Amino acid sequence: MKVIVDEERCVGGGQCVAAAPDVFDQRDDDGVVVLLDPAPPHERAAAVREAAMLCPAAAIVVVDT
Structure with missing residues (x-):
């Protein structure tokens, strides 16, 4: 699995941190x-x-590797 984030699209909602705090901040x-x-x-x-x-x-894309 590879994770890609687009910082330009991010609105700072924080759902990613709540769901996976070891992967996102x-x-x-x-x-x-x-x-x-x-x-x-x-x-x-x-x-x-x-x-x-x-x-x-x-703003988050998950790619299976």
Whole structure:
């Protein structure tokens, strides 16, 4: 699994952090997503997919590798 985020699209909603805090964080100054792990382990796949689905700006893309 590979995770790609588009910081330009991010609106700082924070759903990604709530769903997968080991993979996503937010910048303190503007709330924009920070990708902590671009290749998370299989155990986090469900949480990462949920984060992508919940993203109001569709700023997260999950690619199966």
